[in-house]
Amino acid sequence: MLAFEDVTRRFRGGDGVTGLSFQVEPGEIVALIGLNGAGKTTLMRLALGMLRPQQGMVRVFGEPLDDLPAGAWGQVGALVEMPLAYPELTVRENLRISSLLRGSTPGIVEGAVDAWRLGPVADRRFRQLSLGNRQRVGLAAALQHDPRLIVLDEPSNALDPASAILLREQVTRRAQAGAAVLISSHHLDEVARIADRVLLINAGRLIGQLDTTGHDLERAFFERIRADDEHRRTDEEASR
Template sequence: MTAPRIEVRGLTRLFRGGAGVRGIDLDVIAGEIHALVGLNGAGKTTLMRLLLGMLRPAAGAVRIDGQPLNTADWSNVGHLVETPLAYGELDGRTNLMLSARLHGAGADRAARMVGDVLTELNLTRYAAVRARRMSLGNRQRLGLAAALQHRPRVVVLDEPTNALDPAGVILLREALVRRAADGAGVLVSSHHLDEVARVAHRITVINAGRVIGTLDPRGVDIERSFFALVHADDTPADRSPR
């Protein structure tokens, strides 16, 4: 049996005050777009930082393509968490070339990858523009381009539609569908239910740092179902005397 692209078991990391994640179990399989949804502060970003090795868990384990984090092949991982990483004084093409080379691409292959992704995300006109002069939306596209250009087997994106205009959202949606069709496992966090429902194969709901249920992307009233799950989780059980 093929290992999941991402496998999370019992993942726990708590911060002072109680925020964090508690006992998270999650799988992302090859060819799948798996959406993680929750309200602000639910623990989505913390979970993504943990499974990328940016934070150390207090308990639990993460495997990437069947390997623990310390031996995972990071050249086959693409991610964007919180804010796009770009050198402000460098132009778009140079930023992407650096990212491609850091992911192990030789000079010729890197140049082809950069050209392809600039076209795919409609960034060609900004290839010679310094990142610090780009709009927030185009900086976001640049970060997404860096995460996707090397055709990684594992894609982890935290609120990837932030600052994107409608055209950018559509381009991203199409790019993710292509990556999944090529066999990547894609994990996307969002609080835009209508958008993730368009592309997700599975939707997992997280609240107060715990997985509390799943949603059917093809459901009729997915937003109502989401809030029903969250409300039920936030409502204390009836402990009145019987």
């Protein structure tokens, strides 16, 4: 469903991501974790064609992104950075537009309002919503059309515990229906609950997977990051 083949995208100043290779298969939830600035959002933007690789290739539904027919994006659901919405339109109107843009029928909107418990704010303008409610609208818009590929960058940001549970249920339900899910998070315990695999990203590189069956996930995470930092420092010193 989603494949990265040796993908590199560096920014002026040297940061970015380097040599990323991984796949997300149908029915699989893959989580991406790393420290601030590790490259998670850059990877997500590359997956969605919001950034182009300088090297390597991204494939969606088996096609290189450049060859993907425009209609195929209707089977993708994504939330990266801020939810995109028209501030002067209501929640319901925004969800309706979002469904039309993805080639779905507006009939799905009421289901999304119910699923995300947006009823009490459905007729409020988007700009009047709290941060958490905006995030819920963004998630409803990303998932209401039952996409086959889901890309969510730190989706539990600003969500209250009840909404975080909703998110978990919705994402798991979509994966059980065969969707491929890529999700980034800072919450290790949340990730451990839903992900089939957890990829570790550090300083723009994928450095392996985290075993989520262990007890002290945080310690395991930080040890892997520290070991990678040390390894890179030694390599840099040796190459001087």
